[in-house]
Amino acid sequence: MFSTPSRSASGPLAALVLFLMSTLAHATTVRVHYDVGYGNRITLRGSKAPLSWNTGTPATWTAGNVWTLSWSNTVGDVELKPLVNDSAWSTGANYRIPAGATVDLYPFFGAASGRMQYVSNVYSPQLGNSRTLAVYLPPSYGENPLKRYPVLYAHDGQNLFNASSAFGGVEWRMDETANALIGNGTLDEVIIVGVYNAAANRLYEYTPCCDAQYGGGGADTYERFLIDTVRPYVDQNFRTLTGPRNTALIGSSLGGLVSFYIGRRNPAVFGKLAALSSSFWWNNQALTQQVEAAPTKVAVKVYLDAGTNADGLPETTRMRDALAADGHVQGQDLYYYVAQGAGHNEASWAARLHLPLTYLFPWQGTVY
Known part of the structure; x- marks a missing residue:
């Protein structure tokens, strides 16, 4: 000895x-x-x-x-x-x-090809309705059972992976885009949970209270559905990494609005968010006014974008300015992008999806 x-x-x-x-x-x-x-x-x-x-x-x-x-x-x-x-x-x-x-x-050695798993009839006790979850499992999920993954929660899930269920028959091709980015080494592997909208209640569920013309106001309840029902189910049934640095939100239009709204209200749950072509016009830009009046910065990484073709660019730019005044820095915890010629549609969002994905989950960016 x-x-x-x-x-x-x-x-x-x-x-x-x-x-x-x-x-x-x-x-x-x-x-x-x-x-x-x-x-x-x-x-x-x-x-x-x-x-x-x-x-x-x-x-x-x-x-x-x-x-x-x-x-x-x-x-x-x-x-x-x-x-x-x-x-x-x-x-x-x-x-x-x-x-x-x-x-x-946590490497893998096979093809960069994830797989889809669908969970039907997920009941929301908060909203009193049911919907489907479309879950993208990244390429190594079956090959390397030692690995856990960050999670991206995506609104309007029926538009993301399958043209047959997508609005107007145009999907985001989110699984194909994720596969390609993982394969070329620009995106970390991530589980993507596409939460289908409840079509009849989409406007209500995706909006804070309340627009003089459209009403709405169910975002707080939808927030509880995501945090108290969907997220526990995902964490219990899939190999996830928990904590805000490994959990994000993404959506477009009203889905972008609700991503921004829920993410900033819950920075201990969602550490980053992507809001594409967001409906920041809602309720006389009340959400932007809240950011402008906020006394302290909310520690959430934010991706914002809008197209130049009737896509809410002035409102998005105002929100960018509010975040910058709040202390967010472009290229660090803020990514603001103007999509030249892009309109307010699924094809435009699909074309630039690689930008928010690689910003939220860059290669070797996962915290284990």
Whole structure:
């Protein structure tokens, strides 16, 4: 049994212990979470020694199917990719590993093709009606059961994935877009929950109180449906990452309005939101006036956009200005985009969907 050397200790053993302690304290470490099956292994190839792009460096298996490799932080930042048996490369972009960091990776090695799962007749005790949830499960969901995922809750779910249920027969192609972005390494894998609207009650459910012409006012109740019914169901039935940094909202038109409204009211639940072509005109721009009068900034990342073709651009620009005055910074916790020539329709939203998706969930942006 060895004793820990004192500060005054000297000799080869003390020097070795101090060297090892120093090395461990200043190491860069990668932990690859993946079950390769019996007899297989994970290697890493990368941009700097001790890694190279020509030959893989074996990682060490540890309990829980975690493959670990460490090196000195003096190497600097490294780009790398995991491989199975040093032959099958992980799907997506290279991983960037900052010097001195410990980084957990959850790769997959198959095609970048997620799958859909539909949950019918989800009852809302808050609203007294039922609807469908369309759940996009990302490519690695079945391949890497060690992985959990951030979640994007999307309104008007029937318009997102399937032309047969979409308004006017035009879908957002959200699953195809997510697959492509994950495959090229610009989007982190994310579970997308498309919450169908209750068609007869859409205007009521998606609006704060109350517009002089249209009424509305059910957004607070719809908020409770999302937070108290939908989200617990998703967290219980799918491998999710919880917490605001891994939970977002997205919608367009009135769906953009309600995304903005609910997200800012619940920053401890939703840490980011995307509001496309939002109906900020609602109730004489009351929501914008609230932001303008707010005494403190709400800590939520916000994506805002509008097209130039009768798409509410002046109202969206005013909201952008209100957020900027509140302390939001373009390119950091605010992304404002003007879609030249775009109108207020599903095709326009589908065409620029890659922007909010990659802003909300950029490659290697997930917090595990």
